[in-house]
Amino acid sequence: MNNAWVLNRRPIGYPKESDFKWIESPLPELDEGEILIEAHYLSLDPYMRGRMNDSKSYAPSIKLGGVITGEVVGKVIKSKSKLFNEGDYATAHIGWQKYGKIDAISARKIDSELAPISTSLGILGMPGLTAYFGFLDVCSPKPGETVVVSASSGAVGAIVGQIAKLMGCKVIGIAGSDIKTDYCLDELGFDFVINYKSDNILSKISEYAPYGVDIYFDNVGGEISDNVISNLSVGARIAVCGQISLYNLEENENGPRIGSSLLINQASMTGFLVFQFKSRYHEGLTKLSQWLIEGKIKYKEDIVSGIENAPSTFIGMMKGKNFGKLLIKIV
């Protein structure tokens, strides 16, 4: 038998556990070209919140009663495709469930010898690629530039900051607890880190970036970003990767208009999705694997056991409770 979390109600504001429903169903039959995956880890990511709404976005909404969107890594336990043998490991977007079938061409084969398979959902997966292309391509960093990254101990932010250090930039992180800021400073080697819950962000940014912020890699939006954007340098680039502070608002929020900041600083602000760089994933994964093997980039996972805990863990992430790449261990 299979089990899955489906959307019971569209959340209003922060999701509640009653917005999710646990269902049981038979294992699916495979058609030609398909594989059946036994999920070992499920990735929990902020973008999932957007899919639970009914509003227009870059991807379709989850239907009421539909399995919650998500990527897993696991073992191929049946294959009707030449691309996979039983026993292979793969990542696939099968959602929040124990087992799922998928067209083999939509799955990505994982080398389980290279690194723990969980990394294929983090540093060697979407978060790593998002950091790699979002920082290097969207932000075009130059050595010596000052980079600010928000949610800097998170799955994407921690990698962005480390790549920025590798590129010779000065890195200022922003995170929400002393444990997280210490981690960014002591483990990841950032130059400065701001605790947005206890520090005055605006004065800290001015102190740490006296010549202005050259690059802002934004995972959060809202007031934190207002403070960074009010201190841009001439020619600054902002990459909009996520806006987690806004995902659970019941109404669109107003904030300071930023047109004048962009104008007087000849600055740009660019929204991006990792899918834009699909044709270059191989390049990104090769480079990230190399840095990982050489010990130049570290990663931190926050693993919660039991798929039954997925909704409460997801809700906690929306409030910043996770520390590192959040994964549900299923098997």
Place this chain on the structure above:
Amino acid sequence: MNNAWVLNRRPIGYPKESDFKWIESPLPELDEGEILIEAHYLSLDPYMRGRMNDSKSYAPSIKLGGVITGEVVGKVIKSKSKLFNEGDYATAHIGWQKYGKIDAISARKIDSELAPISTSLGILGMPGLTAYFGFLDVCSPKPGETVVVSASSGAVGAIVGQIAKLMGCKVIGIAGSDIKTDYCLDELGFDFVINYKSDNILSKISEYAPYGVDIYFDNVGGEISDNVISNLSVGARIAVCGQISLYNLEENENGPRIGSSLLINQASMTGFLVFQFKSRYHEGLTKLSQWLIEGKIKYKEDIVSGIENAPSTFIGMMKGKNFGKLLIKIV
């Protein structure tokens, strides 16, 4: 004797005539390398409002008692430079005054045979170059794309819309009176024009751009822009050229946050100044002159006689009273 308008008080909100002061002074003596210009036309432009404030911007503020910033075109009546002969025509940033001296290398020689000299402050000057580089370089238009331009009968907007038509784009203008919208439709050949004072901007944008706005060339900011930005297409580009609706606010205004729009549409918003393209002015002027001579681009001037009228005319421009490139005729 010389006469000039100087800054008497820093304006709060909309400028008042008492913020300006009319002074008389002797003609300046020339140093080696300098020229003396008799101003024939003075250009009035929205950016001047920002220079009257004391706040940080891309250029220094006007000092209290200092001549108001501005570009003129006129005749060289004395020269201590090999670059100019007496009788030559030139543009120069000498400010709101009848005569001014300047380093010859900072002046631009004008071919008074090519077109009326007033065009060197409009279509063949900063506004033309701003439209040319801001649209072609910042927005990277492709044939068939849908372009929205605000202040579309103004000095820059009218040129942007016409270049967009030349590039095979669909052009939607936004202007503030029926005379202006008719001009954009009938004379400039735009596809659609919205009257922001009488139309529902949001519903008109949706009607005229059913697949979303690919390019937004923004001269105004504020609520007009909010409506355009809420209807972007995937991959949209926004060029921030001016934010005239905000220049006379006593306090920074809040508006809808735009991070999410940029993110879900993989869109970018870029502030620019024409000075960024200084090394390519020759290219821009050559192309604009060619289009002008071939009759492919039209221009409209709004000429007010008498430098004594500069402050009241400038204040009127801030409220949208001009129609076309605003010039003060001095001689």
